[in-house]
Amino acid sequence: MKTRKLIGPVAAALGLCLSLSVVGPSHAASSTGSAMVANVGLLPNAETAAIRLGDKKGFFKEAGIDLKITDTSSGAAAITALIAGQFDIVFANTVSVMQGRDKGLPLVIVDAASTSTGVSGKDFSALVVSSKNTMKSAKELSGKTIASNTVKNIGEVTARISVQKAGGDGGSVKVVEMPFSNMEQALEEGQIDAAWMVEPFHTTAVQHGLRDIASNYVDTAPHLTAAAFVSTDGIIKKKGDLIKRFRTAMAKTAEYANAHPAEIRELIPTFTKITPAIANAFVIPRYDAEVNVASLEAMLPEMQRLEMISKTFKVGSVIYK
Amino acid sequence: MKTFWPRLLATTLVPVALFVLWYVASSDSGNFFFPPLAKILAAFDKVWINAGGFGDIAISLWRLAIGFLASLIFSLVVGVVLGLSKSARDYTEPVFEFFRAIPPTVMIPVLLVVSGIGDASKIAVISFGCLWPMLLNTIEGVRSIDPVLKDTCRVYRIHGLRRLFSLTLPAAAPQIVTGMRTGLSIAIILMVISEMFASRNGMGFMIIQFQRTFSIPEMWSGILLLGLIGVLLSLLMRVVELWVLGWYERSRVR
Amino acid sequence: MAGSSSPSPPLATPGALLGPAVVFTRLYGTESMNRAVSGRRRVTRPSQFRGVIGFGVFLFLWEILPVAGFLPARYFPPFHEVVWALFLDFASPVFWHSVAYTAQAWFAGLVIAFVAAAAVGLVLGSVPVLWRYTESTIEFLRPIPSVALIPLAVLMFGIDIKSALLLIVYAAFWQILIQILYGVKDVDPVALDTARVYGLGRWSRIRHVSWPTALPYAITGFRLGASVALVLAVTAELVIGNPGIGHQVALAQSAMALPEMYSLVIAAGIMGVLVNVLARAIERKVLAWHPSVRADRQEAP
Numbered sequence: 010m011k012t013r014k015l016i017g018p019v020a021a022a023l024g025l026c027l028s029l030s031v032v033g034p035s036h037a038a039s040s041t042g043s044a045m046v047a048n049v050g051l052l053p054n055a056e057t058a059a060i061r062l063g064d065k066k067g068f069f070k071e072a073g074i075d076l077k078i079t080d081t082s083s084g085a086a087a088i089t090a091l092i093a094g095q096f097d098i099v100f101a102n103t104v105s106v107m108q109g110r111d112k113g114l115p116l117v118i119v120d121a122a123s124t125s126t127g128v129s130g131k132d133f134s135a136l137v138v139s140s141k142n143t144m145k146s147a148k149e150l151s152g153k154t155i156a157s158n159t160v161k162n163i164g165e166v167t168a169r170i171s172v173q174k175a176g177g178d179g180g181s182v183k184v185v186e187m188p189f190s191n192m193e194q195a196l197e198e199g200q201i202d203a204a205w206m207v208e209p210f211h212t213t214a215v216q217h218g219l220r221d222i223a224s225n226y227v228d229t230a231p232h233l234t235a236a237a238f239v240s241t242d243g244i245i246k247k248k249g250d251l252i253k254r255f256r257t258a259m260a261k262t263a264e265y266a267n268a269h270p271a272e273i274r275e276l277i278p279t280f281t282k283i284t285p286a287i288a289n290a291f292v293i294p295r296y297d298a299e300v301n302v303a304s305l306e307a308m309l310p311e312m313q314r315l316e317m318i319s320k321t322f323k324v325g326s327v328i329y330k
Numbered sequence: 331m332k333t334f335w336p337r338l339l340a341t342t343l344v345p346v347a348l349f350v351l352w353y354v355a356s357s358d359s360g361n362f363f364f365p366p367l368a369k370i371l372a373a374f375d376k377v378w379i380n381a382g383g384f385g386d387i388a389i390s391l392w393r394l395a396i397g398f399l400a401s402l403i404f405s406l407v408v409g410v411v412l413g414l415s416k417s418a419r420d421y422t423e424p425v426f427e428f429f430r431a432i433p434p435t436v437m438i439p440v441l442l443v444v445s446g447i448g449d450a451s452k453i454a455v456i457s458f459g460c461l462w463p464m465l466l467n468t469i470e471g472v473r474s475i476d477p478v479l480k481d482t483c484r485v486y487r488i489h490g491l492r493r494l495f496s497l498t499l500p501a502a503a504p505q506i507v508t509g510m511r512t513g514l515s516i517a518i519i520l521m522v523i524s525e526m527f528a529s530r531n532g533m534g535f536m537i538i539q540f541q542r543t544f545s546i547p548e549m550w551s552g553i554l555l556l557g558l559i560g561v562l563l564s565l566l567m568r569v570v571e572l573w574v575l576g577w578y579e580r581s582r583v584r
Numbered sequence: 585m586a587g588s589s590s591p592s593p594p595l596a597t598p599g600a601l602l603g604p605a606v607v608f609t610r611l612y613g614t615e616s617m618n619r620a621v622s623g624r625r626r627v628t629r630p631s632q633f634r635g636v637i638g639f640g641v642f643l644f645l646w647e648i649l650p651v652a653g654f655l656p657a658r659y660f661p662p663f664h665e666v667v668w669a670l671f672l673d674f675a676s677p678v679f680w681h682s683v684a685y686t687a688q689a690w691f692a693g694l695v696i697a698f699v700a701a702a703a704v705g706l707v708l709g710s711v712p713v714l715w716r717y718t719e720s721t722i723e724f725l726r727p728i729p730s731v732a733l734i735p736l737a738v739l740m741f742g743i744d745i746k747s748a749l750l751l752i753v754y755a756a757f758w759q760i761l762i763q764i765l766y767g768v769k770d771v772d773p774v775a776l777d778t779a780r781v782y783g784l785g786r787w788s789r790i791r792h793v794s795w796p797t798a799l800p801y802a803i804t805g806f807r808l809g810a811s812v813a814l815v816l817a818v819t820a821e822l823v824i825g826n827p828g829i830g831h832q833v834a835l836a837q838s839a840m841a842l843p844e845m846y847s848l849v850i851a852a853g854i855m856g857v858l859v860n861v862l863a864r865a866i867e868r869k870v871l872a873w874h875p876s877v878r879a880d881r882q883e884a885p
Binding site: 340341342343344345348363416417420421422423424425427428429430431432433434435436437438439440442443444515516518519522523526534537538540541546549550552553556557560561563564 | 636659721725729731732734735736738811815819823829833836842845849850854860
């Protein structure tokens, strides 16, 4: 009889212990020997191919870094995980980073991650229209509907700038939110007039007969730094050495990646759901390590107009010194 | 009247104390994620107490209402029919139980594909999610009507619609209302979540935008708002319950 | 996981599907579910059989309508494609890792919520003064939808499991607490007085009188909390991106891999069914000795 009575409390205690062990502190990074561990959060997309290639080629080991990569789901999520202490460095788009800094998050860009190719019509980001659409330029998108994967992000900002630069009214554009994968269908069915797409969705759509109407990154600034590797003031202060090593490794990685596009294309299907056929056809970004500060400043006026960022924000506050 | 003041004190002391505590403890908060309550309240005013804010609140609630009512009507109609027919129940209940077991939020990506990004998709999600508890509870309620009452109706030749409204629905009412309560809380969850994907307006959309752009006081104001909405809707539900069951309870007590 | 375009799958073996359908119908067949708690299991053969037929018709429609074009096959892949994707899932380690992650979050969240709710419920229920002062707060906090906390969870914990736990524990806690409060309120005051007369301290009274009385309610709360916990676990993964089943569904949707997406939805449903079955089994086990259930059994015709 006694044992029966004990079963309940014992089971509860055991269950509680099991559960609390799950809640326990997430494994802290520890250093093995002279190599420092860098916890890096990356989106599983083509823009992070370079750093993965650099890791494969051993540039990070050479620089004394043991790279631990974790997948993240979005730039904003990555940044919040960074602040929460889960990562040392994360991949995020530059608009989110500037917004975060503006709101008080101690974010710092340590390296550029992906940069626009600067060639109109051959960039990894574009505004796409359906095959039946007869529009000739972005000017005609005034007052029309453009889809972006999230609203008030780099896609929306640069799309509006594109329309404005083509002579239209960037402010009159209506932006709706939609997952990239739904955009092609929505275009063909006429639900939207244009869509902001990045690779591989862009090339997939073009192969299905849709066409580019503008290269929004190119229209915004020559060689726009679209995404970057971000850390925080605190981490830089505490692990300054790690950050320095990271920058060294990234500089080498960037040079190598830009010079060996074939290896990038080979690597992409291994960490994404992109097929080799598409990987060989689409446009890969430039993997410069230098941040193009002027390009970031070019986005500020539109961001301020959309009330995404305050008027007093200075791009310099977010750059590594 | 003698117990009014003590009761009032008992009801309000702890909530007010917690509120004040929160206000004071956070007033000089430097923590980014937990701004001073004062700031949150200011943001609340700025974001929600204006035409735009009301618009977002209204559109969310409108979607909720349509989805919930559509499912309720369907549950009542189909539930009564199935509840009265054992063979129909035998054929359909297992399939329904399976659908009920699917966590409703998982249907959001599915409905995104099937019905696109507009209101239809969100209403469909809300409908689908709250349908199962209401339907199954209605079936259960109708099924378990006291057979003596059913026989009495047959003896007195009370059939059809009259029977539906004087016996079936009132007798099944407690179960139906239980289903409605569950359905409502699922509907609220789905209302918020469905607006976090591919949306352009609504409370869920606003809150997730605030989180994405690191507008923390505004985000907290959204959390407070959702709490308020949750409480108000549950009070509304309670009123409906009293109205539906009070009438039933009163006739039972005799 | 499955490649985005698998070769045409073999037509689903109906037997392999009707097997689970039979099991499922046995568990959830009409009337049998309602008897599960009290232990009576009068499962009538015709009703079981009909349930399987009902399932069969549903699957048949799912197969025929897209193939015949009544449902757009672009959105609704025919059933055999989904089943094939499901079999591929079962062979995929990524799938099982996701399931394990979801199960872990569910379990941990549920246990923490249960222990917390039991503690709070017993204390509040046994000390009337406390209850009088906290009732309004609880009634206010209870209807707050846990999804309102999602942005906060994301900010505080990112995609760590703790963000899912925040949501799960918050949601399940209230479900269980309410039930336990009902239970403690149901305690026979005479029994309590007797215990007090015999010199049992407050803690002993809780342990020997209040808790056993509240136990059936606590178990009901556990059952309700279990399904809420699963819903929140999957929701957290869907919205926040924790690496569980919900996240896999989102990935499949964003890659427009529809058969896989539907197969994962079915997998989630199966998990829901298992949670229900488990909860009811625990209910039966724990309450088998409970006098209220025993009395029922003795009275059974």
